Amino acid sequence: MRTDNGPQFISHAFGEACERFQIEHERIPPRTPNMNAHIEAFHRLLEEECLGRMVFDRDEEAYQAVVEYMRFYNERRIHSSILDLPPHECYKKAQTEA
Template sequence: MAGERRHFYLASIIDVFDRSIVTYHRGKACSTNDILRTVQKALLKRKACEQDNHLVIRTDNGPQFISKAFYAFCEQASIEHERIPPHTPNKNAFIESFHSILERECYQRNCFETYEEAFKEV
């Protein structure tokens, strides 16, 4: 926020087939439960349970994604979980590119006074 250098989290789910952001989580924190709700929302939005497609989710190695709860969720939902090797953001190029554009076009061009103002702009 303005002059305070506070930050918030943005976790986005991109469909690499059509390059669209399916859904996202934004907040002052980003827990495993936040991620699980976001993935569930994406699955519902894309009606994944009605399809026979083999789903793959690729993530970095953040604590939310290496948790036992996330592993169990992927197992239960028959989602293949790919984790990129540390320090290789190019392996997650689609979402890294999106977040880079968001940084340049939104975050760097605005000075937000409140979290709500930032959330609204994002």
């Protein structure tokens, strides 16, 4: 897992969880967001296309909105970087061509 150096990612609890779940954790160097460009772009889209358009009264509502957006993002939203296909379709296509 590649992350920035936010306090949540340098905590002992996070490090212990990575060890427990056998996750290799890599931190990008400070002040280099370009090294996390894909996830930064995704976070921008999540904010613009989902979270920034709604007001939530409860955490459960926000959670459900994110779940629905993730389904849309992966199964229906076209991505110009992968031949205008949703990720799910691109993955299926790659599996049949392999």
